[in-house]
Amino acid sequence: MPPLHPTQRSEPALEPALSAGNTSMGRGSAVNARSRALVTAVILFTLLAVSVLWWQAERSRDQLREQLMEQAGQRSLHLADAMAGQVGILMSLLDLKLMDLRRDWLRDPAGFDPVVRNVLDALPAGFVSHASVVDANGYVIYNSLGQEDLTYVGDRAHFQAQKTGGDKIHIGKPVASRLTGRWIFIVSRPILRDGRFDGVVQLMVSSDAVAQKLAILQLSDQDVVSLLHADGTFMARSRANDDAMGVQLTSARPYVQDPDMERGIYLVKGQLDDVARTYGWRRITPHPLVVAIGLADASVMAPLTPAFKRGRAVTATLAALLFICGGLISVLLMRVARNQAVAKANEAVRVRLFESSHVPIVVMDARTGRIIDCNQAACRIYGYEHRSDVLGGTPEVFSAPRQYDGTPFNEKARHFVAQAVKKGSVKFDWLHQRPDGTQWDGEVNLMCFESEGWKLLQFTVQDITESRRAELALRDSETRLKEAQRLAHVGSWEHNPTTGLILWSDEIYRIFEVDPATFKVTMESFFSIVHPDDRAWMHEAYKRSELTRQPFDLVYRLLMPDGRVKHVRETGHREFQGDRLVRSVGTVQDITQMHQAEEALIRLNEELEQRVAERTREMTVLNRDLEAFAYSVSHDLRTPLRSIDGYASLLDAEFGDQIRGEGRSYLERIQRSARRMGNLITDMLSMAHLSRADLQCERVDLSEMARSIVAEIAGGETRRSVQWHIEDGLIVQADAGLMRVVLQNLLGNAWKYTSQTTQARISFTRHRHADGHQEFCVRDNGAGFDMTYAEQLFQPFKRLHAHHEFEGTGVGLATVHRVIERHGGKVHGEGKVGEGAVFCFTLPGPPRG
Known part of the structure; x- marks a missing residue:
């Protein structure tokens, strides 16, 4: 509070009058301090005497124990x-x-x-x-x-x-x-x-x-x-x-x-x-x-145990007597001190309560406006370390120059003092300021009373800075909520069925395009904006929600005065007390743009479905053309090829003994080329078939399949010695027929390209990846290949070795590539000339359990 008369000083007589209680408290505290000191001295002396007595007894017992143990050592x-x-x-x-x-x-x-x-x-x-x-x-x-x-x-x-x-x-x-x-x-x-x-x-x-x-x-x-x-x-x-x-x-x-x-x-x-x-x-x-x-x-120590017990009993008895004597003396001293303290208690009780209160209290002279007393809580809240820094001053030192409404603090103070003198007390909010310049909010309770003919003002204060900030934050939050509703096109409503009162947020007024100042919200005025075709079923939905006590979620249309149609979504729930409906609350969201986007998406999906149907018809025609082409290749190419191979074989059978030298070489080259052309046609047809065949995925044990293929491969060449390693438990979910084609090509290539290796080794293993895919690898130590040409590995008819070194058509790895891709996997190969090669393919992991 600011001073009423800043230029006047408090009278010196006030300070001794109000400090008398403190003086009495000081004398009583001194008496109590002396009494406590005497009691403490008696207790300390008693403890010292008992400690010395007990220490001497234990020392004697320890010396006797040491003598006995020394004798026991010599005896042993x-x-x-x-x-x-x-x-x-x-x-x-x-x-x-x-x-x-x-x-x-x-x-x-x-x-x-x-x-x-x-x-x-x-x-x-x-x-x-x-x-x-x-x-x-x-x-x-x-x-x-x-x-x-x-x-x-x-x-x-x-x-x-x-x-x-x-x-x-x-x-x-x-x-x-x-x-x-x-x-x-x-x-x-x-x-x-x-x-x-x-x-x-x-x-x-x-x-x-x-x-x-x-x-x-x-x-x-x-x-x-x-x-x-x-x-x-x-x-x-x-x-x-x-x-x-x-x-x-x-x-x-x-x-x-x-x-x-x-x-x-x-x-x-x-x-x-x-x-x-x-x-x-x-x-x-x-x-x-x-x-x-x-x-x-x-x-x-057994012979001396009874004596030790008797000695401890005597020592304990003496110690108890000392404690009793010390206790009696302490009780007498404390009783004397208590009597002295009671004599001073009534004098100090008011001052003690005043000082110990956690509520800041300040007393002023109403005539001079000077502070004549305050407790320590007031010093702390106002930011002062000692009471002397506050006494004799005016409340001006802890008031902000201007209050909340901009009024100077002295004008505001005179107004509240006049009310306190007139009414006896007044409560108000006051903006305070500490010596370091920080400002804080306080709730002041100002009272006017008389003491021994003096008119005094006493006020208590409570720090409400946090609650005031919370109030301001709440107002700011409400403002932001309204802004968020405006941006999200979402408004809130509340309906009191007892009074019929309906409250709309600002955003609902904007959604319905009505003026809050002129539009009176009732159920009738609300339904007047709803599209006529939606009113009946909305009435039924509201009644059903009230009967079942279930929330509702409705999407309906609004008919604007200019003929435009808006789509909104309304959600709400009912609150009951027993069987009585007491309140309904909910939200309304403008979903016109969302509805328009959904309609556009539906039209787009219809166009896409039409395009897919057209593309499917085109693919069907292409598949039929491909099948016709495959049949043409199989029939039109194989027939002359069989004739070439047949006549060459007939020529060799009937006139072979007449053909010598270069003619024999030409004849053999014709036969080999015819056979290779036949294999190439077979591989092309097989690759085309595998690319079109439907996948029949099932549980496939690749370990068992690989062993059966190895048995077929090795059975034709029993003279070769190859070290095989096939990992157990290689289980996948795939097409069994297509996976057999993959393993036949990969294992067959490993067998073929290790034919010139003295100690051939071929392995088939698996590695699991963190993403659930499995990687299977066929590894050999055969001829290998140059990684410079690795990009050609899976291209049809591309070969990295000459025909006279290793036979083949160049279609096998291309077939593997297509099969693995159809299963959603990938295949790659690595090699080094003369050191072998490894071909790895990935497949999605098998189902657990």
């Missing part, structure tokens, strides 16, 4: 040393037994079995499942189980190692025995006869028996004792031994990473059961074995 290491010593002694014992068995085998193989029995009885029961002897070829020639079949173990790693490893004990990785089916690891020594490898004597150590021995050291149901190969492969395991067989641990284990280490401790989760354990391990030298003993973390 001592146990591993002891177990490694026992396993080492056992391996040495097995080595001694192996050397004894080897000596007895070399001395007396026949008496070897009792010796083996004594050795097995001397060992711990079940520790060695059986003993065996393997010859130099890898076949088991003796086993203590008494099985006689020659089991082959030459592919086993332990046998290969003994074969090339020298005279020493070898301990293999676990394998499933091919005799017993149980998991074993083989301890063996080579049999040397005169220094030459002659086999292996071996003891099959049961992995399960070793696992039972290892289980003696288990201290809890989660501890594990393992015998491992140096590369981490399980040899035996005190728990779940069968699951461990064939498993190799990851290379992260220290005894795998560093082969020189003898013993050590490490912590890891078990690869098989994912249980966290502390492992002590010891390498068994000189054997490639490692003993690892893992003590589960849970079993190590």
Whole structure:
């Protein structure tokens, strides 16, 4: 709003009067801030005390846990040393037994079995499942189980190692025995006869028996004792031994990473059961074995678990007491602060509502026209950052110089202020302007009221820029719609059956050529313009649409005053409420030009049909002439040709012995020319027939057809050797007879032009194109042709080779070209002299499914 008195200033007394609420709010905010700070301090202190208490308790528990785990590591290491010593002694014992068995085998193989029995009885029961002897070829020639079949173990790693490893004990990785089916690891020594490898004597150590021995050291149901190969492969395991067989641990284990280490401790989760354990391990030298003993973390910490629980309970109790004390103090402080805030609430409520409102509010002194207060929403909408930029000023700073109707803003403002003072309030639209010059539309609600003897003006404003733009856009859209109707010759109408009122758009008035100012639209005046011959059936169409509640689409004529006839198309539908018709709406389009174009098109089609009929009669006459010509060629040319060939043959038969030298050559040339002329006449008639024959399209298997043609061609010359390749599944929709002619010519040409090729190859394949067409190719490695003359390939009687090289009339490829074109396809050929040729033709793809 503009100022009423731009030259006057607001009185200084107004500002402290209106800012008192803000001062009270400031003092209340300060009290609340101090109270909140005290409560926050108490809460932070409580949290700090609880955190320190809990941290100290957990630190003590962690230190105790670390001591126990360190002791567990040393314990597992001592146990591993002891177990490694026992396993080492056992391996040495097995080595001694192996050397004894080897000596007895070399001395007396026949008496070897009792010796083996004594050795097995001397060992711990079940520790060695059986003993065996393997010859130099890898076949088991003796086993203590008494099985006689020659089991082959030459592919086993332990046998290969003994074969090339020298005279020493070898301990293999676990394998499933091919005799017993149980998991074993083989301890063996080579049999040397005169220094030459002659086999292996071996003891099959049961992995399960070793696992039972290892289980003696288990201290809890989660501890594990393992015998491992140096590369981490399980040899035996005190728990779940069968699951461990064939498993190799990851290379992260220290005894795998560093082969020189003898013993050590490490912590890891078990690869098989994912249980966290502390492992002590010891390498068994000189054997490639490692003993690892893992003590589960849970079993190590089990004795202290009750104590840990009691400690946590005590810590939690102390923390709860601290929280309770801190909470009580915080509640007391908050209650004090709340009482202080309530004392100031009534004073600040109006100011708080004023400031927090999202509606822009501005208060002015009615006498001076100066702004004495505004909220932050008003600053934002008017484009100012601080209230100080607005207070003390006049609404002139955010008003456009001229309003919508061009009136200066100060004149318009005095008018609305006078109404507000008189009526109490007034609402109006106002064109505003921000400091950056942008203008926007606002809806202003101006009120006049008194406060403590002062007459004040307060107004709220709402930004209606978008809605005003939408309104203007709607008006513009209506204008464009009218223009579009005028250009498209389409008008709209609406009929209210209750009042009888009919509304027409401007375009309908133009179509009916009447003046909107003088023509009153009624059903009677409308039908007065409709052609008399169309009125009756239009009445029936309107009634039928109302009864069936279906839309209607009518084409009828208008009779103009000057006698002209116009054609229009009318569409419409009815709207009902229950059984009552409440409204009818529709459109009318001037289709006079379209109707005239349709009539012209009908006349053109009739002329075209007449021309087609005349052309058909001409083609019929031409076909009859062509058939007569073909008969004439067949009869009039063949008769003298047969006479020439017959007399030449008779001359050769009766006087052949008298004809010598050049005369013989002339006679043979006459006979060859007569035969070639006969073939040429036959090919010409065939090509003429194929060009006229009706297409009888059906499903044709070109693969089978090609194979039958090849059989016919190759059957006449059994001495030739040709490599054929015919792709399967070449299915087309075509005339079977005509397609046989195509393949006979193409395959026959390939056969003919490869007659002088030593290793002839002929193929018939297909390639599918993206547009659905299929391309079929006949390819050979025969004589080929010069691409310079490729344009003559499909011309009748044109040949690219001499008659003495290859026979032919030059009609075959021309026939192929006509047949393929009649099927809607294309044919082309490519070649190179001495390297062969390829002829490809396309056909529409076969129907799917």
